[in-house]
Amino acid sequence: MYRTKTCGELRLADNGVEVTLAGWVQKVRKMGGMTFVDLRDRYGITQLVFNESVNAALCEQANRLGREYCIQAKGVVGERQSKNDKIATGDIEILVSELTVLSPSAVPPFTIEDNTDGGDDLRMKYRYLDLRRNVVRSNLELRHRMTILIRNFLDAQKFIEVETPILIGSTPEGARDFVVPSRMNPGQFYALPQSPQTLKQLLMVAGFDRYFQIAKCFRDEDLRADRQPEFTQVDCEMSFVDQEDVISLFEDMCRMLFKEVRGVDLPAKLQQMTWHEAMRRFGSDKPDLRFGMEFVELKDVFDGKADFAVFNEAAYIGAICVPGCANYTRKQLDELTNFVKRPQVGAKGLVYIKYNEDGSVKSSVDKFYGAEVLAEVKEKTGAKDGDLVLILSGSPANKVRTQLCALRLEMGERLGLRDKNKFECLWIVDFPLFEWSEEEQRLMATHHPFTMPNPDDIPLLDEHPERVRAKAYDFICNGIEVGGGSLRIHDSNLQEKMFKILGFTKESAEAQFGFLMNAFKYGAPPHAGLAFGLDRFVSIMAGLDSIRDCIAFPKNNSGRDVMLDAPSQLASKQLEELKISVDLSQD
Secondary structure, X not given: OOOOOOOOOOXXXXXXXXXXXXXXXXXXXXXXXXXXXXXEEXXXXXXXXXXXXXXXHHHHHHXXXXXXXXXXXXXXXXXXXXXXXXXXXXXXXXXXXXXXXXXXXXXXXXXXXXXXXXXHHHHHHOHHHHOOOHHHHHHHHHHHHHHHHHHHHHHHOOOEEOXXXXXXXXXXXXXXXXXXXXXXXXXXXXXXXXOOHHHHHHHHHXXXXXXXXXXXXXXXXXXXXXXXXXXXXXXXXXXXXXXXHHHHHHHHHHHHHHHHHHOOOOOOOOXXXXXXXXXXXXXXXXXXXXXXXXXXXXXXXXXXXXXXXXXXXXXXXXXXXXXXXXXXXXXXXXXXXXXXXXXXXXXXXXXEEEEOOOOOEEXXXXXXXXXXXHHHHHHHHOOOOOEEEEEEEEOXXXXXXXXXXXXXXXXXHHOOOOOOOOOOEEEEEOOEOEEEEOOOOEEEEOOOOOEXXXXXXXXXXXXXXXXXXXXXEEEEEOOXXXXXXXXXXXXXXXXXXHHHHOOOOHHHHHHHHHHHXXXXXXXXXXXXXXXXXXXXXXXXXXXXXXXXXXXXXXXXOOOOEXXXXXXXXXXXXXHHHHOOOOOOOOO
């Protein structure tokens, strides 16, 4: 055997036991006639001891070891004289009698330690080395644990795990597809699934009742901290359920995960907030409830009370009250103004009112509004002496609310209110069924074309589809959409109407979704589903800023795998076999 114990399990109770360990050299320290080697495997670190006076040749062999050498060491467990309370094995050491180099190592390009000197790109290029670091490995161990807990929970609830195909037909509605050419069908293409949506609905038609899958999904989207071109969903579907059935069951699953993984007790019943309320109070359909600063609408306070076109011509004037920040300097206020003017936020400017500790008031609109109006703002926002009120205005209302949301989150970040060890979860419900796309100049499905309209709003589909609410629900934690789902349309006539509103011709709907429409003719049950982003869920539990560190081999911000150098060009022979020519010329 290469090892009888791991580097993380030996304790004082093992004193005097002969053991064999194997792993990687973390560090070599020479102190006089003694050499100490920290040996690491995925379970921990154990100190190896070599004594020159006992075995000079063995000690010399240890001195020649380099970082990340893969070695085997045999010896006897002894009590450590200088104990290390920072590691679990800090009370013991191994008095080595035999050392074998299993594989030497080149000098690693960065230090394999929690606080490494390697930058993101370098660590991604040598990801197999980065994965040796405790902080990265522990994230993947957490991911494994959560996956096992989820599987066990769903199995106990009579869900059956079914694998659906990776090579499917393209469905352009929604995000961009990754496409795969077919050699056996020249000129035709598969697509990689954005989700197993229609396939899991077909499983409901097939009578499988409760399905789940830890599913790989693919979207050709621009990347950010919580997005990758390929990601993993905990994908679920249920028959003969309504919205509350789905929410209740998966709320129980989330409650179990938070208790088991973080020791956190979620409330017995999570808050449900409508989309309209979330937008009105927080400017976001994924509000972060770890801190306050709710929006206060001030249109009625300012309207027509001064010759200030910025407010008078605005459809919406909204404010947040920032506690204890009336002492912000001009430099700090200019920084906030520049923040809201960034293209990612898009505001034209920022108005502030400082309600100072001494009772005085200073505002960027002093010359337009007198003390009476500013006092009314103070009362309406609930500001106290020492607080700072920040105001944005413009049109349309929801655009300004989104800008104010960005400012609210920025202030929460600056004030340390977005505590990663605090968890505030809720459900957002009653989404609009449709949203207007400026790019497409038509209504698009807010979630996807298979979402059930609220039965009360079905009469509005013909004349006012923009007012129709969806039977959809998102699970939000700390301002992040972790999961979402909906009741599905199971009536072919209603589904046809949905496609028509979305601009599908009868022929295009049949070409893309005829298989689903046909299946609905054979006794389709009422059904609903939900999918959690596993990567996002793990990153929240681990307190990460990006999902990349809970994925074994992630892509960078350009969607590239710098380790595998992918994507890359195909050999001309491959292109010929696929009957594909590539033209990279610019118009």
